[in-house]
Amino acid sequence: MLTYTTIKELRKALHHERENGKTIGFVPTMGALHEGHLELMKRAKKENNILVVSIFVNPIQFNNKEDLDKYPREMEADSRLLESVFCDYLFAPTVEEMYPAPDKTNYDFGLLGNVMEGAFRPGHFNGVAIVVKKLFEITEPHRAYFGEKDFQQLAIIQQLVKMLQMPLEIVPYPIVRESDGLAMSSRNMRLTAEERAIAPKIYEILQKAIKLKNVLSPEELRRWTSDQLTQTEAFRLDYVEIAEDQYLQPVEHWNNASGMVLFVALFLGKVRLIDNIRIF
Ligand code: PAF
DSSP states (O other): OEEEOOHHHHHHHHHHHHHTTOOEEEEEEOSOOOHHHHHHHHHHHHHSSEEEEEEOOOGGGOSOHHHHHHSOOOHHHHHHHHHHTTOSEEEOOOHHHHOSSOOOOOOOOTHHHHSTHHHHSTTHHHHHHHHHHHHHHHHOOSEEEEEGGGHHHHHHHHHHHHHTTOSOEEEEEOOOBOTTSOBOOGGGGGSOHHHHHHTTHHHHHHHHHHTTTTTSOHHHHHHHHHHHHHTSTTEEEEEEEEEETTTOOBOSSOGGGOSEEEEEEEEETTEEEEEEEEOO
8 A cells, every 4th residue: 555645646646547547436434444445445455456545534514623532543553454455555635735735615505405314513524524625636546435324424525526517426324323223433433331332222212203204293202203313322422313314304204105204313422423214
């Protein structure tokens, strides 16, 4: 694996690969890699000649300074994991390299940007869009891979690519879970042992919830799910939502019974966790 910290050098190396007819699969990350990331990478490696991974904790997508400061940074362990999936290029730039001057771009994702994570984390998706666009311009991948745990992020990036007519394919990847059901996330490592033991309840409740779709309306199911979650004192709920899977707008009826997802975001101690499950 070759590691680059400068845009210029990485561009040159990848330009050479493309000239030799190689296809590039790209997995952008903020590091603290886990099995969920590795599965994305294995798929990218299988579907492309070259695997490029970026590790960059993007300061402008954090709307909470403590979250940014506490975000796990594990470069040595990450490099070993990347070797294990035969990553070809690691791009690990500094903040100065990525932002020599502040990027003031303001994206408007319309309806999609104003719900759920968009409403609870102001500025977050703008920061994600700025960095992802930059990373796509630097790596010029044929395909880029994103996990469905961050379902709304994936939808935002699909819209970004469409809006800017960027010539690449976005490949979604299903949520990867621990054996007890907890959705894998770099933030899980910040949970205390006690919190970690409670966390699988989120997915347990989501699984129970979707079994009730034939007897409850969307509003009743939202309320049922919120009630179940708040019975665990340690959970502090940001939202429970049932939305269609394109613009992520709340649904009021099970019309067509297709393309609907149940979303949850909550704090467990100081850690914010999100999860989702497809209803139809
Ligand atoms: O999902 C993440 O890890 C980040 O939001 C991403 C896509 C790497 C952009 O910083």
